[in-house]
Amino acid sequence: MYDGKSLEGYRIKGKAEYLTAGEIVDTFKQMVEKMFNGAATAKGTLLITPEKVIVTTPGADNKKVLSSLV
Secondary structure: OEOOOOOOEEEEEEEEEEEOOOHHHHHHHHHHHHHOOOOOOOOOEEEEEEEEEEEOOOOOOOOOEEEEOO
16 A cells, blocks of 8 residues: 555555455445446455555654554
């Protein structure tokens, strides 16, 4: 995640899983269809489970680990 104006940024590390069926996928498909008025559909969704959040903003806190969820 990065904001080009403020230079504030974070690196999120974790595990990703591609899902093609289930409640999460059904919800995501509905969101996509509504967002694009039926002009786009989704085949699945990427579920990311964060394990660490690291500051990438220039300055004293750069590379500081904000959260370690493991």
